[in-house]
Amino acid sequence: MSDLNGKTALVTGGSRGIGAAVAVALAERGADVAVTYLQAADEAAAITSKVEAYGGRGLAIQADAADAEALAAAVARAEEELGGLDILVNNAGVGTTGPLTDVPLAEVDRVLAINVRAAYVASQAAASRLRDGGRIVHIGSCISNRATGPGMTLYAMSKTALIGLNKGLARDLAERGITSNVVNPGPTDTAMNPADGPYAQAQRAALAIDRFGSPAEVAAAVVFLAGPDASYLTGSELTIDGGHSA
Numbered sequence: 001m002s003d004l005n006g007k008t009a010l011v012t013g014g015s016r017g018i019g020a021a022v023a024v025a026l027a028e029r030g031a032d033v034a035v036t037y038l039q040a041a042d043e044a045a046a047i048t049s050k051v052e053a054y055g056g057r058g059l060a061i062q063a064d065a066a067d068a069e070a071l072a073a074a075v076a077r078a079e080e081e082l083g084g085l086d087i088l089v090n091n092a093g094v095g096t097t098g099p100l101t102d103v104p105l106a107e108v109d110r111v112l113a114i115n116v117r118a119a120y121v122a123s124q125a126a127a128s129r130l131r132d133g134g135r136i137v138h139i140g141s142c143i144s145n146r147a148t149g150p151g152m153t154l155y156a157m158s159k160t161a162l163i164g165l166n167k168g169l170a171r172d173l174a175e176r177g178i179t180s181n182v183v184n185p186g187p188t189d190t191a192m193n194p195a196d197g198p199y200a201q202a203q204r205a206a207l208a209i210d211r212f213g214s215p216a217e218v219a220a221a222v223v224f225l226a227g228p229d230a231s232y233l234t235g236s237e238l239t240i241d242g243g244h245s246a
Helices: 017-028 043-053 066-080 107-126 153-176 200-204 215-226
Strands: 008-009 034-039 059-062 086-092 131-141 177-187 238-239
Touching: 008 017, 008 066, 017 034, 017 043, 017 086, 017 215, 034 066, 043 059, 043 131, 059 066, 066 086, 066 107, 086 107, 086 215, 107 131, 107 153, 131 153, 131 215, 153 177, 153 238, 177 215, 215 238
Parallel strands: 008 034, 008 086, 034 059, 086 131, 131 177, 177 238
Antiparallel strands: none
16 A cells, blocks of 8 residues: 655664664655654664665654754754654653653653653654644553553653553644544563563563564554555554453
8 A cells, every 4th residue: 555655754863772663764755754763773774674675765863852952953854854754653762661660750751851841842842843634653562551660660660651642732723724643552572572581471461462562553544644545543542461460
C-alpha cells in the first residue's frame, strides 16, 4: 500500500527497537522519514538507508530527548529538510525498575525528562509545523493500564502521563484536523527487553498470548493511526499487549 505517499514523518528514538520498526513501516507505506538518535549513528544510518530503499527520503538527526532545545531543533530541522511535517511519533523513552524507596531523585528527573517532557516538547514544537490533518502518535506502555508487580512505580507514572498529554493535545489540535493517539505496547522483543532475557518469563506469565510481541506488530498500529483511515480517532489509546490488560 502507498497511502502515505507525499507524507513526511519524524520518529524520535527511531534508530532501534520499536522506533526503527515504525520508521521503516512508515516508509514502506510511502512516507519520507526522519529519525532522531542519541549515540548510535551507524544504526540510524542503517534505518535511513532502509527508508530510502522504499523510495523515500531518509534523515537522521542526532538529538538527546532529554535536551529540550535539541529536541525542538530536531523537529524544526525535520520539517525544513523534508519540506513539511505530517506525522510525529513520540517514541524515545527509557525503561526503569526498582524498589520505590531506593529510586534516587536524579533517576526520577531523568525518566520524566525523556518519557514525558520530551513528548510534550516535541508535540509543542510540532504543533505549529504539522500540516492540517496531521498525526501525533505516542508510544506508551501496557503498564499504564496494569502494573503487574512491584518496582514499576516510576515507569508506570511516566507512561501514564502520556495519556493526559494525549487527551489535551486531542482537544487543542482538533480544529485543524490533527489527531493525537497513544499506542500501548505490551512486552516487545527488543534489545531493551529481549524475549529471551532474564525477566521474560515473568512478563509472559501476565499475558493471555504466551509470547512477546514484535516491533513490527506495534509499528502496524502506529501506521494505522498515522494513515487516512484513522481520521476520526483522537485522544484514544490502542493497546497491543497480548492480553496483558485482560
